[in-house]
């Protein structure tokens with residue numbers, strides 16, 4: 075089937091960038107992204123491209139070039155579903171917060187709602203593409219819902235997980251290592267492959283069965299996160315032995331069998347995917363009674379939680395065992411640089427721990443607004459909203475955040491932090507002036523020459 079009209083349900087960090095690139099590379103296809111969140115759709119339609127709801131380098135230019143031509147953002151979900159030949163489901167699949175599997179299993183209620191909606195409004199044959207990250211065998215449930223509509227429409231289900239990383243989404247989409255398509259119907263698989271073939275070399279378009287494709291996504295994220303937890307585990311040993319974790323990472327990463335990527339020790343990984351997807355993998359393994367498998371992967375999360383806690387504890391211990399009443403500047407709130415996304419950011423948990431110790435927190439992030447910082451802290455429910463408001467200040471300028479601070483905690487590796495005027499920063503801080511570099515972005519010798527007491531991860 076030649077695809078002329080695509081609908082994507084879910085205008086988030088995946089749906090927005092992915093569809094913008096598909097539209098840019100396929101000017102002959104009309105792409106409509108729909109969402110139940112009217113404010114988000116309005117932001118995607120904002121004439122001011124700096125107000126798009128997702129910040130990604132290069133994205134605004136692509137949206138600017140395609141929006142209103144063959145890329146559309148709408149809240150009219152039913153109309154877009156019915157008009158489409160191919161429907162991507164790109165809605166959120168968060169960890170369940172209630173009932174069976176609470177805290178581990180993926181919450182599939184939004185996926186099921188999409189499937190039911192498609193079943194209800196479709197009047198022509200559709201290819202339905204799972205773009206969201208899903209537990210293995212979810213396609214079975216979607217198929218069952220779609221095939222029981224009784225209106226004689228043919229649905230083909232494909233799995234096409236997304237491997238983009240935030241902060242580099244546009245580059246990742248333009249030059250993917252691979253595109254993965256899982257399915258049962260060859261014609262449907264080829265229809266989707268043709269959409270990608272507009273810019274992705276054929277050799278990079280992998281075709282598998284449905285279940286391999288679904289499971290590959292969880293597995294890829296588990297392997298990547300495992301590398302970060304592995305190097306973070308070594309960082310703790312480095313701190314006690316005089317080894318330097320960045321030197322160790324370089325030494326092992328030059329082994330071509332290991333490779334250099336995802337070996338950067340840090341305050342702990344964040345983001346909406348790693349923790350959620352590993353917890354889901356653990357849940358699936360347990361549901362098949364594979365307890366050793368589940369325990370093995372769960373350790374990646376346990377190590378990550380330990381790393382975040384250990385960072386906060388080290389800061390408190392170094393500040394003479396108390397941060398009560400002291401101003402601590404938190405530089406960076408996003409879970410990594412070049413994104414405005416804060417989901418599961420280590421900054422949230424480190425700040426929460428410091429607030430428990432009665433610290434006064436001053437936050438600065440180049441892309442995260444104050445409301446988001448408060449929402450993230452309030453969501454934890456550790457203390458009242460008023461207490462968070464009173465003990466956390468958010469600054470649009472890094473120099474205001476660090477003024478009179480006892481310590482700086484670097485939580486995100488924003489390039490702008492590397493080039494701050496650190497001598498000026500030092501002069502305005504309380505002495506001794508401490509830096510806890512959770513991303514190892516600054517040079518220890520330079521910082522010590524200025525006068526700082528500098529503490530990095532794994533050094």
Ligand code: NAD
Pocket residue numbers: 083084085086087088089108109110111114151164165166167184187188205206207208236237238239240346347
């Ligand atoms: P998101 O929360 O940014 O966006 C999801 C959007 O779906 C929201 O705007 C929400 O309003 C909308 N939505 C939910 N239910 C809906 C419904 N029934 N009808 C219409 N709209 C609905 O999420 P995201 O980060 O884009 O992630 C989406 C999926 O992609 C998840 O399964 C995630 O695991 C996966 N994924 C995410 C990333 C990433 O980097 N964020 C990368 C790869 C895969």
Ligand code: UDX
Pocket residue numbers: 236237238239240241295298302335336337338339340341342343344345346347348409410
């Ligand atoms: C991840 C996967 O990389 C991507 O393929 C998938 O589609 C979605 O999940 P994302 O979470 O956006 O992408 O960013 P990623 O670059 O993987 O970083 C995740 C977290 O790990 C961040 O907090 C990052 O700072 C941290 N990290 C990453 C490290 O601490 N050290 C590293 O070496 C790499």
